[in-house]
Amino acid sequence: MKNTRRTRVSLVEDDADMCKRLAASIRGKDWLELIATYRTGAAALAGLAANAPDVLLVDLGLPDMSGLEVVRFTAGRHPACDVLVISVFGDEANVLAALGAGARGYLLKGSLERDVTIDIRDIRNGGSPLSPLIARQVLRRLQPSRPNHRQHVAEPTGSTGEETELSPREAEILNAISRGFSYAEIADNLGITFSTVHTHLKRIYGKLAVHSKTQAVFEAGRRGLLS
Amino acid sequence: MSAWSLGLLGAACLWIAAPTGAAAQAVFEFRAADFVLHDSDHPPGDAAGWQRVTLPDDWYVSRPGVSGVGWYRMQFELPPGRHSIHTIYVPRGSARRLVVLLNGARVGTGLIQGDARALNWDSPMRFAISPALLRDGRNVIHVRVDATADLRQGLATVTVGPGGTVTPMFFRRAALQVDSLRMFGGAALLIGLIAGVFWRRSRDPVMFWFAITAFAWAVMSVPWFGPQFGEWKLAGSLINFPLRFAYAAPLLVLCLRVGGRRSPAIESGIWLFTLCGAAAMPLAGEALQSRIITLWSITYLVALAALVVFLGVRAEKRDVSFRVVLAGIALAAVLNVFDLGRWMGWLNYDNLTLTHFHVPLLLFAIGATIADRHFRAVAAVEHANVELERRVIETTREIAASYQRLLEADFERARALERNRIMADMHDGVGSSLLSLIGMIHSGKTERAAIERRAQEALLELRLAVDSLGPVDGDLGVVLGNVRHRMREAIENSSARFQWLVGELPRIDHLTPQGVLAIQRMLLEAITNALEHAQAKTITVRTHVDDVDRTLVIEVIDDGIGFDPAAVVRGRGLDNLQARARAVGAVAIDSAMGRGTRVSLALPLQAFGA
Numbered sequence: 074m075k076n077t078r079r080t081r082v083s084l085v086e087d088d089a090d091m092c093k094r095l096a097a098s099i100r101g102k103d104w105l106e107l108i109a110t111y112r113t114g115a116a117a118l119a120g121l122a123a124n125a126p127d128v129l130l131v132d133l134g135l136p137d138m139s140g141l142e143v144v145r146f147t148a149g150r151h152p153a154c155d156v157l158v159i160s161v162f163g164d165e166a167n168v169l170a171a172l173g174a175g176a177r178g179y180l181l182k183g184s185l186e187r188d189v190t191i192d193i194r195d196i197r198n199g200g201s202p203l204s205p206l207i208a209r210q211v212l213r214r215l216q217p218s219r220p221n222h223r224q225h226v227a228e229p230t231g232s233t234g235e236e237t238e239l240s241p242r243e244a245e246i247l248n249a250i251s252r253g254f255s256y257a258e259i260a261d262n263l264g265i266t267f268s269t270v271h272t273h274l275k276r277i278y279g280k281l282a283v284h285s286k287t288q289a290v291f292e293a294g295r296r297g298l299l300s
Numbered sequence: 301m302s303a304w305s306l307g308l309l310g311a312a313c314l315w316i317a318a319p320t321g322a323a324a325q326a327v328f329e330f331r332a333a334d335f336v337l338h339d340s341d342h343p344p345g346d347a348a349g350w351q352r353v354t355l356p357d358d359w360y361v362s363r364p365g366v367s368g369v370g371w372y373r374m375q376f377e378l379p380p381g382r383h384s385i386h387t388i389y390v391p392r393g394s395a396r397r398l399v400v401l402l403n404g405a406r407v408g409t410g411l412i413q414g415d416a417r418a419l420n421w422d423s424p425m426r427f428a429i430s431p432a433l434l435r436d437g438r439n440v441i442h443v444r445v446d447a448t449a450d451l452r453q454g455l456a457t458v459t460v461g462p463g464g465t466v467t468p469m470f471f472r473r474a475a476l477q478v479d480s481l482r483m484f485g486g487a488a489l490l491i492g493l494i495a496g497v498f499w500r501r502s503r504d505p506v507m508f509w510f511a512i513t514a515f516a517w518a519v520m521s522v523p524w525f526g527p528q529f530g531e532w533k534l535a536g537s538l539i540n541f542p543l544r545f546a547y548a549a550p551l552l553v554l555c556l557r558v559g560g561r562r563s564p565a566i567e568s569g570i571w572l573f574t575l576c577g578a579a580a581m582p583l584a585g586e587a588l589q590s591r592i593i594t595l596w597s598i599t600y601l602v603a604l605a606a607l608v609v610f611l612g613v614r615a616e617k618r619d620v621s622f623r624v625v626l627a628g629i630a631l632a633a634v635l636n637v638f639d640l641g642r643w644m645g646w647l648n649y650d651n652l653t654l655t656h657f658h659v660p661l662l663l664f665a666i667g668a669t670i671a672d673r674h675f676r677a678v679a680a681v682e683h684a685n686v687e688l689e690r691r692v693i694e695t696t697r698e699i700a701a702s703y704q705r706l707l708e709a710d711f712e713r714a715r716a717l718e719r720n721r722i723m724a725d726m727h728d729g730v731g732s733s734l735l736s737l738i739g740m741i742h743s744g745k746t747e748r749a750a751i752e753r754r755a756q757e758a759l760l761e762l763r764l765a766v767d768s769l770g771p772v773d774g775d776l777g778v779v780l781g782n783v784r785h786r787m788r789e790a791i792e793n794s795s796a797r798f799q800w801l802v803g804e805l806p807r808i809d810h811l812t813p814q815g816v817l818a819i820q821r822m823l824l825e826a827i828t829n830a831l832e833h834a835q836a837k838t839i840t841v842r843t844h845v846d847d848v849d850r851t852l853v854i855e856v857i858d859d860g861i862g863f864d865p866a867a868v869v870r871g872r873g874l875d876n877l878q879a880r881a882r883a884v885g886a887v888a889i890d891s892a893m894g895r896g897t898r899v900s901l902a903l904p905l906q907a908f909g910a
Contacts, residue, residue, distance in 0.1 A: 162766045202788075205781030206770055252802050253781025 076210035079106040080197060082270065083126035085117040085143055086110070087136050095130065096111055098189045105190060112174035125151040128193055130180070133167055134161045141174045148175020148282070155196045165206045172207075172284035177278055195249065203274070208250035215239045215280055239277070245271050292294075327461030330355055333443075337366070343401060343442040344371055354651035356456040359449035367448040367586070372455055373440060380436035386429040387466040388441065389459045391473050391650050392422040396453070397446040399429045403439055422653070424473040428463065428488040450590035452643060456650045472808050477652055484660045485521025488514040491663060495670075496910045509554040510666055517659050524617075539659035548600050550575035551662060552607065558625055559611040600610065604633040621669035628665035632658030720763040721814060725765050729821070733758035757828075760786055764824065768817035774807040776852065776903070777817050780843070783823045794831045794839075796858070801842035805852060806905060815884045819854070819901065822887065826856040834860025834897060851885070851902040859896040865889055 082099050084107065086092040092110060099107045108126055114135040121129070121143070125262035129147050133140035144156050158171040158179040168179050180192040195202060203211070216239050239247065241264075249259045256274075258266045320765050334350035335357065344350075350373060360367055388400055388407065406429035441460060447453030459466055492514030494832045499507040549570050556566065577596055579802050581589060608630050611622075635654040641647040740746040767782050780802050784791070791798050823841070836858035843854050878887055884903055891897040 162763050163771045164763075164766050197540075197681060202785075204785045205778045206772075208774065208781075209778045251775075251781055252777040253784035253800055254802075255800075258800060 079104055080128060080193070081106050081108045081126045082108040082128045082130065082193065083107075083117075083121065083124070084111070084130045085114070085135065085140065086130070086132045087112050087134070091132070091159075095189055099193075102190050105193065114140070114143050117143045121147055122150065125154055126195065127154060129154055129156045129158055130189075131156060131176070133171065141170055142173040144171055145236070152263050157192060157196055163205075164205060165210055167206070168207050169210055172211075172278065172281050174284075175282050178202075202256070203247075203250050205251040205253055208247045211277065211281055212239070212244060212247045212251060214285055215277070216244055237280045237287060239280065241281075243273050243277050246270060247277065317552060320883075327378040327465055328374075330374045330376075330441075330458045330460075333455075333458070335370060336373075337363075337368060337370045339369040341444075342369075343373070343404065355458060357454045357643055358452060359447055359454040360452045360468070361645040361649075364449050367450070369444060369446050372443040372445065372458075374443075374458060374460075375438055375440050376460060377438055378434060378436060383431040383434040385431055385463040386434060386460060387463040388427040388429060389466045389470045389473075390425045390456050392456045392477075393425040394422040394451075394453045395445045395447040397444075398425070398442040398455075399444040401442040401444070402429055402433050403435060404442075405433055407433070416476070424470050426467060426470040429460075449588050450587045452590075452645075452649075454649065470500070472754070473652075478781055481521050481656055481806040484656060485518050487660060488521070488663065489518035491667065491784050493516055495617045495667075495735070506554070506670060509550050509557055510663075510670060513547060513550040513554050514663055516550055517663070520547055525820055546574065546578060547659065548596075551659070552603055554666060555607055555611070555625065555629055555662070558669055559607075559614075559622070561610070561614070570603070594643065597636065597643060601633060601636045601640060602627055604636060608633060619672075621665075621672040622664040625662075628658070628662040631661055722765070725768075725817060729761040729765060730758055733761055760824070761821075764820045765817060768813045768820065772811060772816060774809045774811045776808055776811065776819075776843075776854075777802055777805045779811075779819055780823065780841070780854065783820050783827070784841070787824065787827060790828070796831065796834075796836045797838045799838060799840040799842075801840060803843060805843060806845060808852065808903060808905060810906070818883045819903075822899075823854070823856065827890045829899075830856060830860065830897065834858040834862070836860030836896065845905070847904065849902065850905045852905055853900055853902050855898060855900040857896065857898045862891045862893050862895050862897050864893055865891055 082105055084092065084095055084099075086095065092112070096107055096110060099105045106173060109120050109124055111120055114137045117131075117135075129143075131140045131143050131147075135143070144158065147154055147156050155178075156171075156176040158168065158176045159182055160167055160171075160179050160195065161182045163179055163181050178192065178196050180189055215237055218219065246259055249262065255264070256270045257267060262272045263270075332352060332354050335353040336344055336348045336350050338344040338348050348371075353362060354370075355372075357372075359370075373633055390398075390403070398409070399406060407429055408425075441458065443455060443458065445455050447600070459469065490775075492511045495507055495511035495514060498504070499511055543579045550571050553567050556563065577592055584592060608626060611626055611629070623805060632655075635658045636649070638647070639653055639655045642649065642651050642653070733754065737758065740751050740754060756823065763786055764783075767786070772778055784800060827839065827841070830836055838859050841855070842857070845851075846853055878889075886902045888902075889897070890899045890900070
């Protein structure tokens with residue numbers, strides 16, 4: 074993290090209290106710079122079109138639209154931007170939808186003891202920690218060897234399949250995450266470095282986003298054929 | 301349809317009755333002749349005792365009982381000059397043998413003994429006369445007739461004239477009397493064959509009788525296909541009489557069946573009468589044959605009339621096809637009256653024999669009825685099919701609707717269950733945490749940090765409850781992993797070393813959301829206790845499968861200060877721990893002062909009773 078320039082952060086959050094706390098956390102770190110704060114989805118879309126941050130924090134429950142739309146917009150417009158979703162529960166459904174829309178991770182609302190900047194650091198390294206439940210879902214979606222895996226039966230073949238299929242090592246890492254092991258333990262068990270685990274994670278996030286996109290295109294084609 | 305048939309027949313009758321008109325000038329129609337009963341091969345002389353008789357001369361009327369040879373003599377004048385070819389025409393030739401001479405020269409022989417045509421439906425005859433035979437002035441025609449009075453033989457009206465005028469008269473008569481019979485015979489054969497094919501498929505008795513009647517008529521008309529069947533002469537005579545009866549019997553039976561009547565007694569009577577008549581005919585002498593024919597004709601007539609009355613009175617369904625059949629039978633009766641009248645000498649001897657017209661008419665009427673029935677049946681089947689289809693669609697819709705209702709009810713029930721569960725969880729978990737929080741705040745004595753910790757616990761409870769809603773498919777590893785993930789901050793903030801020894805675990809298919817939540821809470825409780833109270837250096841979470849008990853064992857072990865399970869006042873923590881674990885498996889707490897604590901949960905690998 075010894076970057077020559079500071080990491081620029083934008084924030085989309087309607088709750089004033091939460092917003093204030095997050096802003097305070099970010100301003101407390103000299104390697105972070107808060108460049109914009111948006112209170113609505115519309116304002117965020119307008120502001121983000123012109124101003125691309127390095128990291129974007131998005132609350133999913135916005136008053137005027139779903140935070141997912143902001144995630145999708147940003148991921149499409151600024152691929153280099155890391156999007157973090159702010160969630161109360163960090164539950165599977167919401168987080169997977171966010172990851173599919175192009176988010177790189179999530180952070181839990183209400184974690185007072187844990188500094189949000191740790192999550193930002195993690196995401197800059199490769200991706201925020203995956204919960205076991207989500208790791209398991211990602212494994213189910215991207216692992217080709219599972220015979221009862223519905224999506225893969227009708228998966229379009231060719232390069233897209235290779236781009237979204239997990240490597241054995243990636244599957245191994247996801248499997249360990251789903252059983253609750255920490256990244257340090259995984260690195261230890263697999264005999265790799267901590268940063269290699271992060272590199273793998275980054276690749277897994279990328280594959281998940283590609284997979285989501287392919288899946289969307291494939292689904293659209295299938296529906297078009299059926300109608 | 302019946303009106304149409306009647307109209308056609310009426311037109312035919314008018315045509316026959318129409319005068320030959322325009323060509324009458326050179327044509328001589330003999331309404332009278334000289335006659336002598338004289339068994340010779342040559343015309344008898346003037347002294348033979350010629351007597352004036354009217355033509356036509358039906359021996360049954362003019363000389364009953366006589367059987368033998370008679371001579372007729374007719375004279376006509378021709379103007380001098382070139383004579384064209386002349387033709388002698390006799391509308392019916394009914395005799396055993398008939399020989400025609402002009403001016404003493406033989407010009408032709410009519411029917412001969414054994415020819416079936418000589419006995420039935422007497423065909424017209426014509427004899428061409430070479431102009432060389434004709435004389436200026438007086439010409440004489442002699443006709444030698446070998447006849448039997450009982451069989452209504454004799455001589456019809458004789459016409460002589462130029463061939464161009466008289467020959468068409470012959471052909472017109474032949475068309476009505478002979479060609480029509482041949483035509484009907486051929487048509488009957490065809491209809492019979494088609495009906496037979498239908499019968500083979502449908503096994504409808506009416507169709508069977510229809511085919512039999514048509515065949516009977518076709519066979520009877522065989523002799524009419526001409527004298528070219530030379531060898532048929534005798535055979536024709538032999539089969540003709542029985543068939544004359546034979547066609548009538550199936551026809552009557554058929555009419556009864558079409559009329560919807562099946563009376564074995566009546567049908568037996570018809571067959572018996574027919575068989576007796578048919579058997580007697582070839583054996584009987586001419587006089588007896590005559591009586592049999594008379595009896596048969598009257599009986600048939602009576603039968604037809606009875607049939608008309610019977611069907612007319614008894615019929616339940618008076619639809620169009622029924623009326624057609626009734627009209628056909630009535631017409632048959634009328635035609636038979638006509639022929640019987642001729643037979644009995646009440647009507648002109650020259651009249652056409654009309655009975656045969658009733659057969660095609662009746663066959664047509666009955667055929668139309670059968671076709672009508674068939675198409676009604678087809679329409680009924682089609683209607684039934686449509687109705688059936690409609691009912692199937694309706695039933696399918698009903699089934700789908702009830703299935704939908706069932707699904708909805710199922711869904712409702714599942715939702716109610718889930719709601720109850722979530723309510724219970726809220727009550728036990730978050731609800732009680734919030735209550736204790738409020739209690740802490742009210743007391744005013746609790747520290748801020750403790751309140752905050754309590755609130756964090758409540759949030760954690762809630763998160764675990766949310767997590768338990770997701771599908772885990774019996775994967776206990778992910779359940780354990782999730783607990784660690786949720787406790788990450790607490791574990792990271794603790795000074796104790798944390799060992800996570802969770803291997804690959806077998807699937808536990810009977811794991812319900814409640815079970816998942818119970819296990820998570822138990823682990824949460826155990827790990828929290830170890831973190832907060834045990835002052836442990838190392839906390840270990842490990843799993844193993846007990847093959848003997850068929851259980852999966854989860855253990856939380858610390859090397860902390862421990863406690864005396866017997867001495868310790870059972871607090872909320874321990875009670876909760878045990879209560880929660882009991883829902884899914886067996887829990888054991890093993891601890892002693894200074895020797896650390898081991899909490900273990902044993903989950904059965906298979907559902908109870910499975």
